[in-house]
Amino acid sequence: MRASLLQIAVNEDETVGARRERVASLVREQAGSDLVVLPELWPTGAFAYDLFEEYAETLDGPTVTAMAAAAAEASVWLHAGSVVERAPDGTLYNTSVVLGPDGGLRSSYRKIHRFGFDKGEAAMMGGGEEIVTVRLPGTGAGTGTDGTVAGLATCYDLRFPEQFRQLTDAGAELLVIPAGWPARRREHWTLLARARAVENQAYVLACCSAGTHGGVEQAGHSRIIDPWGEVIAEAGEDEQILTADLDLSRVAKTRADFPVLRDRVLGLPDPRPGARDA
Ligand SMILES: O=C(O)CCC(=O)C(=O)O
Numbered sequence: 394m395r396a397s398l399l400q401i402a403v404n405e406d407e408t409v410g411a412r413r414e415r416v417a418s419l420v421r422e423q424a425g426s427d428l429v430v431l432p433e434l435w436p437t438g439a440f441a442y443d444l445f446e447e448y449a450e451t452l453d454g455p456t457v458t459a460m461a462a463a464a465a466e467a468s469v470w471l472h473a474g475s476v477v478e479r480a481p482d483g484t485l486y487n488t489s490v491v492l493g494p495d496g497g498l499r500s501s502y503r504k505i506h507r508f509g510f511d512k513g514e515a516a517m518m519g520g521g522e523e524i525v526t527v528r529l530p531g532t533g534a535g536t537g538t539d540g541t542v543a544g545l546a547t548c549y550d551l552r553f554p555e556q557f558r559q560l561t562d563a564g565a566e567l568l569v570i571p572a573g574w575p576a577r578r579r580e581h582w583t584l585l586a587r588a589r590a591v592e593n594q595a596y597v598l599a600c601c602s603a604g605t606h607g608g609v610e611q612a613g614h615s616r617i618i619d620p621w622g623e624v625i626a627e628a629g630e631d632e633q634i635l636t637a638d639l640d641l642s643r644v645a646k647t648r649a650d651f652p653v654l655r656d657r658v659l660g661l662p663d664p665r666p667g668a669r670d671a
Contacts (some may be wrong), residue, residue: 397426402604420463431474439573440607447481465496474571476668484519502529502545533641546570566644576610591622602658620647
């Protein structure tokens with residue numbers, strides 16, 4: 394599978410509409426890749442809270458429509474990062490969408506762990522309630538059969554390993570993580586993305602924004618990490634396109650050769666009473 398991560402610069406001197414057109418044209422240029430990935434909330438910026446209401450959209454709104462057309466034109470699977478979704482009851486969600494090579498909506502995922510400690514996204518948005526995997530027919534080790542299973546998570550979710558373990562249990566071989574991670578915690582971004590690859594023995598596609606918006610400089614440093622934890626491609630701090638060829642057969646091979654997932658002890662006992670005081 395050839396994967397391309399588009400580390401988009403999200404700056405305030407570009408309008409949402411202009412960025413949408415620019416990103417659509419970048420997606421169209423990725424013909425030849427199997428899977429293209431965009432960052433979290435790239436239309437507005439993950440920290441541009443004042444734009445969330447104005448640019449909230451349904452999943453047939455302007456961003457998803459433009460991305461669907463671009464995916465179909467390039468004939469690629471497109472993880473279109475996330476958008477501010479307005480649900481029928483008016484609730485806003487940070488929702489990732491996956492579009493097929495024909496432009497059809499194949500899956501969506503509402504970010505479960507909202508960032509902001511009761512402010513920002515955590516105050517403005519509802520939290521997702523579903524663990525989401527999506528099968529990408531025509532890609533990976535299963536090419537020609539049933540394709541790769543991707544597990545979806547977004548930005549702050551990266552800090553919650555239990556979500557990724559559930560994705561692995563649901564069959565994920567590839568973990569796709571769009572983000573708008575702040576530069577001031579870049580070390581956490583790179584460390585945790587690698588940890589999720591090692592502990593789940595899965596490929597990780599971690600796609601962050603670049604630029605600065607809402608007063609928050611973005612971390613960049615998008616990464617493609619293999620199931621052994623090796624970083625096979627890494628971006629710098631500016632807008633960049635990162636492309637790598639993934640050998641999805643390495644997921645099953647790594648899990649068979651070094652079978653830590655098999656060695657899990659499920660249902661660990663409760664802590665021994667009083668152990669803390671011993
Ligand atoms: O966990 C972090 O440090 C950053 C998370 C974040 O920026 C987000 O989820 O939007």
